[in-house]
Structure formats: C-alpha cells, structure tokens
Amino acid sequence: MNFYKRLRSDELRHEVGVRGRKQPEGATVEAMRVALTELLAEEANGVEHQDALLPIDEEEELTILEAKVAEVGNSVSLLAEEANESDAARARALLSHCNRRLSRLLSHVGQGRRVRVKELLILLKGSVGDFRNIGDLAVYQASSVPSVSSFPSQKSKSSKSTHESEPPPPEKPKRGVRVKDIDFQKWGVTYSGSEGVSVLSFIMDVEEKADSCGLPHRELLRGAPEFFQGRAKTWYRSVKSEISSWEEMKNYLRAEYLPVGYVDNLWEEIRARLQGEAEPIGQYIANMLSLFSRLELMGTIEEEMKLGIIEKNLAPFYVKQLVNTKVMSIPHLKKLGRMIEEAKFRVERYDRTKKTPLMEPEFAYKGRARRTQLDEVGDVEPEVAALTDARGRRPFLCWRCGADGHSFRDCQARGNFPRFCWGCGKRDMVIQNCVPCQERKARRAAAAQPDAPARASETTNPSEGNQW
Incomplete structure (x- = not known):
C-alpha cells in the first residue's frame, strides 16, 4: 500500500475523491495521504467504496492522462537503463493510478473519445510489461497494476446494488496466451526493407496481429526472426544483440528505414491532401486518419488538430453545405457528410419527366420537360x-x-x-x-x-x- 505515497497532489486528490471522500480545496499532500491510507486500509478489510462520479471535462481529463502515460513511459525507459528503487516506486504508483483512472474514464466517455482512451490503455499495458521485465525485485514484480476487466462499469455496479443478496457467479479461469503457442510465421507479416512497403505499416500490422491473439507486445521480440526477410534480415542479425525489447526494436527500425525528414514531409503531405472531387467523405476521412496514425507512432496528435485539417481540405461541395454547421468531432463530420451525399444522390436521381397515371390531371404540374x-x-x-x-x-x-x-x-x-x-x-x-x-x-x-x-x-x- 505504501507505493501510493509516491503519488502527487492532483493524483492523491483524484484517488481520494473517487472513493467518495471529498477534500477541502486547501488540503495538504500529507492530509490527503493520510486519508487515502485510511481508505485503502478499509478496502483491505473488505469495505467497498462506491466509485464517485467526479465532475470532469472529458477532453481535459484525456489531456492530463496523455501527459501522465507519456511520463510513466519515459520513467520506465530510464529505469531500464539505470534502475533504482525510489524511481521504481514512483513509476509503480503512477502505472496503477493511470490504469485505474483510464479504466474508469472508459466507461463514461462518448464513442468519439473511447478510441483515444483505449490507445492510452494499450500504451500503458506496454509500459507495465516493460516495467516488470526490468528486474526481479518485489517492486517490479508486484501486481500493482490491475487489468481493465477488474474495474466494473457503472451498469454492473448498479445491478450489484440491486441484487446484494445474490452471490456473484464464480469467474472462469482465463488461460493466458503463451509465446510457444504462437506460430509467428503463420501471421504472414514480413518486412524486407524494400521500397513500396512502409516500416510503420509493418509495425502496425505486427501489433494488430498481437492484439488479435491477446499476445503482449513485449513478447513480439521473440518473433523477430520470422518477421524479417532479405536485406532487413541481414540488418536484424547485425543489431539483435543490442536490442532487448520490442520498443527498442521499433526505435531501431524507424531510425534505419524511415526516410530523412519523414515527419516534416508527412506533415506537409497531410496538410496538402485535398479531398478528391468524387471521393466519398468516409473514404477521405479514413485515408486522413491512416496518415495521422503514422505520425502518432512518434507522438500523440490532438483530435481538434486532426478535425481542423480535415475540415480545411474538404471538397468545395461539402464546404458549401457545412458553412453554417458547427462540427463537433470527426465522427460527427463523417455523419454530416454521409447525410449530404444521400441528399445529393436523391436530387440527382429526381426525374421530373417521369410519367405516372394521374387521377386528377387538372392539378398536375405542366412545366416544360x-x-x-x-x-x-x-x-x-x-x-x-x-x-x-x-x-x-x-x-x-x-x-x-x-x-x-x-x-x-x-x-x-x-x-x-x-x-x-x-x-x-x-x-x-x-x-x-x-x-x-x-x-x-x-x-x-x-x-x-x-x-x-x-x-x-x-x-x-x-x-x-x-x-x-
């Protein structure tokens, strides 16, 4: 429990607040640590604290958590180079705090932000794996970071209060995916280093395959011999002794195979990517998000920035239709675009010359054909x-x-x-x-x-x- 003493003021206030105990505005860090210690002691004795719904701004909360996930990722990377117990205790506390906070946020955010929350959880999961691989001390191996499934949704909590007397059904034991059960060759994902195949696409394909199999990203390094062909395999053999994790492998790959000035040039390509005259808005947005995803392998891009660039580069037809409409998000823009396309289709399909039997001809429109x-x-x-x-x-x-x-x-x-x-x-x-x-x-x-x-x-x- 002592690892919570490594939390900072805003983190302590959040942990105490979600357990239903409000703190005065001027509460000191020491007072909040005492309050949290008491709450954790109660939980250890079987007392359940109902999660309190704190009034939060979803976008602001996401921004805070993006910064904290990046911070803990950097901390874990530094610990891998030079481990010490003090920094490890802080990283352990922050990993647990971020995971609990993200999992709670996931059950409350709208559909447009759920993707961002899940991406942060995936990044955090990788940091947890790297953290546990650092050493054999208790601080690294303790299961202080619970899984997402251990946080029930609000719906499950409400149903629990309704059926207090009913004992919960026993959980079925889950069988983890073992690396020796995975045949990486059957994935069909390879990289040869030749032109025409992006190294970032290769990295994304490998990680998507791992996610679909339930395989932690930290285990992907073991499949590296099956992933490379041709000159890329020669390159891998020359550097494999220097690489100890999948994150390092990705850094080495980007340094070796990304073109010089890749990020700057890709930004220019994104800003210059206009919607085609006959390109459906759904396809255009999908293409733009794919370009953004390449950049996000190097860092997070704000949703607002993505939306602004996409809106600016829309075809004139859509710009005219949306001139008086406030677009709230990328999914909202996609929905509006499809409505516009449907209306356009109906207008183009409309045929004023279509002949139908008239019951009352005197009231028919007699305009020219x-x-x-x-x-x-x-x-x-x-x-x-x-x-x-x-x-x-x-x-x-x-x-x-x-x-x-x-x-x-x-x-x-x-x-x-x-x-x-x-x-x-x-x-x-x-x-x-x-x-x-x-x-x-x-x-x-x-x-x-x-x-x-x-x-x-x-x-x-x-x-x-x-x-x-």
Whole structure:
C-alpha cells in the first residue's frame, strides 16, 4: 500500500475523491495521504467504496492522462537503463493510478473519445510489461497494476446494488496466451526493407496481429526472426544483440528505414491532401486518419488538430453545405457528410419527366420537360434546338454540362466534358467545322451586302451562273 505515497497532489486528490471522500480545496499532500491510507486500509478489510462520479471535462481529463502515460513511459525507459528503487516506486504508483483512472474514464466517455482512451490503455499495458521485465525485485514484480476487466462499469455496479443478496457467479479461469503457442510465421507479416512497403505499416500490422491473439507486445521480440526477410534480415542479425525489447526494436527500425525528414514531409503531405472531387467523405476521412496514425507512432496528435485539417481540405461541395454547421468531432463530420451525399444522390436521381397515371390531371404540374440528352441538341437544326417557352423566350440550357438555368459561358461545373459547337451546341464539334453554323454565318454576311440577292444566288447555284 505504501507505493501510493509516491503519488502527487492532483493524483492523491483524484484517488481520494473517487472513493467518495471529498477534500477541502486547501488540503495538504500529507492530509490527503493520510486519508487515502485510511481508505485503502478499509478496502483491505473488505469495505467497498462506491466509485464517485467526479465532475470532469472529458477532453481535459484525456489531456492530463496523455501527459501522465507519456511520463510513466519515459520513467520506465530510464529505469531500464539505470534502475533504482525510489524511481521504481514512483513509476509503480503512477502505472496503477493511470490504469485505474483510464479504466474508469472508459466507461463514461462518448464513442468519439473511447478510441483515444483505449490507445492510452494499450500504451500503458506496454509500459507495465516493460516495467516488470526490468528486474526481479518485489517492486517490479508486484501486481500493482490491475487489468481493465477488474474495474466494473457503472451498469454492473448498479445491478450489484440491486441484487446484494445474490452471490456473484464464480469467474472462469482465463488461460493466458503463451509465446510457444504462437506460430509467428503463420501471421504472414514480413518486412524486407524494400521500397513500396512502409516500416510503420509493418509495425502496425505486427501489433494488430498481437492484439488479435491477446499476445503482449513485449513478447513480439521473440518473433523477430520470422518477421524479417532479405536485406532487413541481414540488418536484424547485425543489431539483435543490442536490442532487448520490442520498443527498442521499433526505435531501431524507424531510425534505419524511415526516410530523412519523414515527419516534416508527412506533415506537409497531410496538410496538402485535398479531398478528391468524387471521393466519398468516409473514404477521405479514413485515408486522413491512416496518415495521422503514422505520425502518432512518434507522438500523440490532438483530435481538434486532426478535425481542423480535415475540415480545411474538404471538397468545395461539402464546404458549401457545412458553412453554417458547427462540427463537433470527426465522427460527427463523417455523419454530416454521409447525410449530404444521400441528399445529393436523391436530387440527382429526381426525374421530373417521369410519367405516372394521374387521377386528377387538372392539378398536375405542366412545366416544360427537362432535357437529359445533350446529343439531341446537335442532331437538329439550331433553330429547332433553341426551344422557346410559352412566352417565346429561349430558356437557358447549358451546352457544356447539360443543366438548365444557365448558359455555357456561366457554367461552373467541374469535370472533363466533350467539346461542342459554340454556335448550336452540337457535341464533338467546333464552330469552325460546323456546317449549319458556317452556312448561317455565310447567309448573314451575304445579307449585309448591297448586292446580297445576286451573290446569294451565285453562292447557292454556281452551276446556273455558268450556263450564261
């Protein structure tokens, strides 16, 4: 129990507070240590303290815990180089405190932050394994860091209070995964050091496989001979005597195979990664998060920063739709984007020319039919193609994109559209080669001259002129 004496003021206040004993604002560290010692003694005698829900800001709590997990990770790394009992006791206390605090937070945060909490728990789990591998002293081997499953959710606690009289069912013994039971070769994850395969992707693939098997990351070093091929295997053989943990292996791999300036260049790539014109928002966000995950192997990136970059690089279509909407998180943005895409799909699918039997024809909409095939414009004479409405006015029909309501000169649609005649709209034609438009141009030019009839007749019937 004495290891709790290594906790700092804010950590002590949290440990005492969650056990239901409030401390005055000016309480000293010594007073809080005494209070916590009393509470722990009561727990040792079988007294259960109901977890109190402290009023917390989830984002602020996550930020605090990210800093503490990073601190304890650094402490464990330093202990591995030069162990001493004083620092080990502090690391042991902080490991237990972070694990309990993260596990409690996991049952209260929303879905958007659960991923971050779980990532911190995974990092903490690795630090626990490294801590226990440092030495054989009791301070390193004591099971002071409970597993996540030892912290019941609020739901299980409430149900326990409802059924106080019922004894809890006996827990089934859990069989741990043994390294000798794992065939690393069957994982199919290898790295050769060749171009086209990212070393960070390799590290993530290996750790995901380990998580799916329930294998602690600290045991991954034993599978290293099966993970490497080609020149990467030659490199591994040259450095394996210097490497004593999986964390060290990752550091060596990054130092050897990451390109010079990788982090700076990847940041530039992320900031320049725009959403494609036809790229669904779900796919774009997935691609961006994958890029961020590569950087997060070297350090944590705030969720707010990720969201800001993704929002800034959205395609103009989405930017216009979201201009008056406050986006709260990346999952919220994904949900809004899918709603926008669904609305766009319904609009594009809408067909005003669809014919259905009418029960009361007098109330039907009698607007003009919408043109959907641009090729129709080029297959008829220009005068016929330029349809008029009931008042004799020519409606706007864009010869470039096919939409009505604007001319091709004002068209802002993006994409590669077929060329067309600027005089009549005929597809796959330019005005210089368009016979109807050139004939009309010739007639207008002839009509503008004083002897227009004679020239026109000579132009249209040259054979008759030769008979004279």
